[in-house]
């Protein structure tokens with residue numbers, strides 16, 4: 001049993017989904033560890049939603065395999081889905097029913113959900129997403145953000161081992177975004193694995209432990225946030241009143257300089273330690289006022305891997 005619990009929460013092997021000749025998802029091997037908050041990043045159209053749909057059995061794969069919570073999908077769909085909460089393309093709510101009544105309807109349709117505790121379950125889910133005050137309001141009067149949160153409440157009606165959220169903060173105002181972030185953190189603290197797709201880098205940096213980057217249907221990077229930052233090239237940053245001399249020394253060490261004036265930066269190169277750079281500068285009489293080594297940011301990694309800029313809205 002312990003072996004099973006150590007299997008990744010989601011694992012794909014060679015997963016491919018074609019629409020005609022286009023591979024929307026192209027041979028991806030994704031591994032989402034249990035307990036992770038996993039950010040699934042990529043520009044629009046890179047294949048995130050298609051991957052999620054195939055993962056959840058909403059669409060069939062052209063090739064490859066998917067395991068969710070240690071079970072083969074879609075063969076074990078009926079066993080797996082009750083353990084998975086999902087928000088994909090917003091569920092269809094009845095606009096003329098209240099938020100609470102809509103959740104009750106979804107809960108009624110779930111054969112695993114006991115009737116006796118329905119009322120409390122719905123109230124709890126609404127409270128978790130900050131919608132208690134609007135429980136009795138008709139959904140047609142909800143803002144987009146409120147509908148989004150109601151969708152998450154729906155995914156949270158029953159305890160879940162895995163929560164899959166496709167762009168959960170789309171359309172949310174800053175307050176709503178903060179609430180969703182807070183919610184994701186508290187779910188993770190309770191041990192739920194959260195898989196969240198996003199094109200918002202800041203969001204992923206703030207809440208995720210792991211991330212993967214999609215580009216044109218391919219998985220171009222995945223791992224812990226730390227490892228993704230590390231795998232980019234670190235840079236040195238020098239402040240000196242002697243930029244001309246410093247430039248000469250740094251170029252002599254094989255560093256490609258950027259910047260001018262008193263601030264010089266350069267990507268570090270293999271086999272040259274920061275302390276060796278400082279020693280060489282000092283030996284040549286360059287006055288070092290400041291010296292720092294900075295890891296690449298996730299944004300730099302993303303741009304380097306996908307060739308696209310990133311929407312860094314908070």
Ligand SMILES: Nc1ncnc2c1ncn2[C@@H]1O[C@H](COP(=O)(O)OP(=O)(O)OP(=O)(O)O)[C@@H](O)[C@H]1O
Pocket residue numbers: 019024042043044045046047048049050051199
């Ligand atoms: N049902 C479909 N039929 C044909 N092509 C599709 C279909 N669904 C998606 N695609 C195409 O597959 C590619 C990947 O789309 P997908 O929606 O998975 O990307 P995404 O990364 O989720 O982007 P977005 O954030 O815009 O939803 C796109 O080029 C899209 O046009």
